[in-house]
Amino acid sequence: MSWQEYLDTHQDRFEQELLDFVRIPSVSARPEHMRDVERAARWVADRLAAAGIENAEILPTTGHPAVYGDWLHAGTDKPSVLIYGHFDVQPAEPLDLWTSPPFDPEIRDGRLWGRGASDDKGGMFIPILAAEALMAETGRLPVNVKFLFEGQEEIGSPDMPPVIAAQRNRLACDMIFSADGLQWSAQEAQIVMGLKGLMGVEITVDGAATDQHSGLHGGGINNPLMALSQLLASMKDAQTGRITIDGFYDDVIDLSDEDRAEIARVPFDEAGYLAETGAPASFGEEGYSVRERLWARPTLEINGLTGGYQGAGTKTVLPARASAKITCRLVADQDPERIAALIAAHVEAHLPPGVTAQVDRLAGDADPFLVPRGHNATRAAEEVLAETYGAAPYITRVGGSIPIMTLFLRELGVHGVMFGFSVGDENLHAPDEFFRLENFRRGQTAYCRLLEKLGG
Ligand SMILES: [Zn+2]
Incomplete structure (x- = not known):
């Protein structure tokens, strides 16, 4: 069997497992859910071990725990890849606006509905399943892989900086992929190159x-x-x-002609943007398009x-x-x-x-964050997304910041690549959060391809 056949054969079980995972109300913001965040950590550590990942363990912090696991037998000539995600979730309130209960998830219309389904339980489960499929079919992984999942992303990761600093040697890697991230739309991929x-x-x-x-x-x-x-x-x-x-x-760093062409390629509806904000006109730095100002100035x-x-x-x-x-x-x-x-x-x-x-x-x-042009991990991710979505991903930036990416850059000296399969319309942080099962499957294929490409 190929890893793709393995994924296809086991999809029902994967969906049932994701339902179990979402059932754990691991709300990091609420003290009464402290034990639930720990239960989710245990679930993740056990699931890593079941997938064939070694040294799966809970890393205590002064707050909610993190989980680490690795498989480091690909050989010293292969890169070491760190994969990140989070198993805590946002509070579910207001509960009366949910069609089905947030922690009693269900599958309807090809979507899995529940708090954390998209952000980030579905997302962080994807690379674990990819590793399981590769391990099951080939008995190994194409590269050395380290997993780091945290239980406090939704409250701003207050206790993670000392943990990452203390584990710097163990987390040392050549590339970082974050499984907590968005694609441009349900059918269009993106690579996020910059954060403000x-x-x-x-x-x-x-x-x-x-x-x-x-x-x-x-x-x-x-x-x-x-x-x-x-x-x-x-x-x-x-x-x-x-x-x-x-x-x-x-x-x-000024925008190059290449940067500007990439930004111009991303669809932008200025009238729609104005209607959305309600402002009478756009305004910003002369000489730059609205999107350039939003993303790169x-x-x-x-x-x-x-x-x-x-x-x-x-x-x-x-x-x-x-x-x-x-x-x-x-x-x-x-x-x-x-x-x-x-x-x-x-x-x-x-x-x-x-x-x-x-x-x-x-x-x-x-700190601002900008992936250097020609970055190896980004190139591999771009190729895999192009194969998986059938079109080149948009090269985008974000006006906000993602603290864990700058923390990784500072402590490990590596620019992370967002490689997640959620979409911004999936009610992240809102009632009726859902995850498209189509992209749950697509993500598994993409992670298998990515690890193979990095090992080849
Ligand atoms: Zn998230």
């Missing part, structure tokens, strides 16, 4: 010691709210959308602005203090630390007279 980073600051401008009467003191002292507005306005050109902070774009946005009187009617006050929260979405190779320093320098240089200002960092930094 994040950096935030709060700027506080102080004037008088307390709020003052604008009739008594207006014209005598400066108004922190006006000064802050002028300061903020000096950070971005109102017409071109260019950020005017000195050095802000210094480390940005950095941003600076005011997220909140506070000061003075906000109630009904008029209050003739000169506020003593005004503040603004700002975040920047960063692109490779911008560094959150450096951008924060540039903003602080801009504030110092452009602060209107008669007030003082303070710049404080906000939590939640993320």
Whole structure:
């Protein structure tokens, strides 16, 4: 039998097993489900062992556990591949909006419905099944494979950085594939090449010691709210959308003609985009398409602005203090630390007279991420997706960040490739989450092909 025949023959059992897996309510956000996350970890470790993976074990953390397993007998001339996913799920509420209960999953219309079916239990089960099929049919795997599955992705992986740092040698690898990822649509594949980073600051401008009467003191002292507005306005050109902070774009990797052609190839309906947001027109950095700005150009946005009187009617006050929260979405190779320093320098240089200002960092930094062109793992994934979907995958980027990818890059020095088979319309994080069984099967074939290609 070939591995494809093995997959075809055992699909019913795989679906029943996925139903069992989804039945475990491994909601990482809720303390009352702590034991369920542990049960899911045990399920995963046992399932890895049943597939023929060795050293399958639960890795304790200070919070929810992770699971590791490996098979390292392909030979030192073969690459070592790390496969990642997560077995925790989002809370299922509001429960009354589910057609069938979130933790009593069922199969309807070629889809498996239940919390975590798509994100990421169905996704992370796929490479385990691919490994089982290859092991069953050939007695081995074409490459050295390490699995790392976590139980806290949906709460931001708070305890994973020390675990990955501590296990750095054991997790050392040549390539990383994340089984937690989306394809472009049910029938179209994508390769995500870039993710944006994040950096935030709060700027506080102080004037008088307390709020003052604008009739008594207006014209005598400066108004922190006006000064802050002028300061903020000096950070971005109102017409071109260019950020005017000195050095802000210094480390940005410019789009090549090839990058721009790849982005232009991805369908984009600007009218639909505007209708979806409700904005009267698009706006952003001059010289770039909307999608280029969304995916590959950095941003600076005011997220909140506070000061003075906000109630009904008029209050003739000169506020003593005004503040603004700002975040920047960063692109490779911008560094959150450096951008924060540039903003602080801009504030110092452009602060209107008669007030003082303070710049404080906000939590939640993320480094930008961009897979280098010609990257070996990405090329293999592209070829496999083209074979499996019958057309070349779209080369895309994401405006948000995925912390585990930057964590892997920092700790293991490897750019991960998203190789997951969910689709964005599958109600991830919402009621009636489902996973298309067609893509559950397609993913198994794709992972077998990928491991074979990497070993060949
Ligand atoms: Zn996920």
